[in-house]
Amino acid sequence: MTNEFPSVRLRLADNMRRLRHERAWSQEDLAAKAHLHRNQIGAMERGKNSVGIDIIDKIALTFGVSIGELLD
Numbered sequence: 001m002t003n004e005f006p007s008v009r010l011r012l013a014d015n016m017r018r019l020r021h022e023r024a025w026s027q028e029d030l031a032a033k034a035h036l037h038r039n040q041i042g043a044m045e046r047g048k049n050s051v052g053i054d055i056i057d058k059i060a061l062t063f064g065v066s067i068g069e070l071l072d
Contacts, residue, residue, distance in 0.1 A: 013047040015070050019063045034062040
């Protein structure tokens with residue numbers, strides 16, 4: 001049985017990239033606003049990092065969206 005849905009990690013990556021582009025922010029801009037390292041943002045957008053809820057919360061707050069929206 002195959003999973004038809006992208007992993008939560010990939011949904012997070014896609015949504016982060018989409019929201020960042022909508023705001024015309026670079027990865028460095030997002031990192032600075034969220035008080036994270038730009039390498040961490042890049043890894044998250046590539047779906048390479050498994051991140052904790054505190055980091056997801058920081059990203060959601062920075063974008064002004066709910067955690068649910070960020071993961072949907």
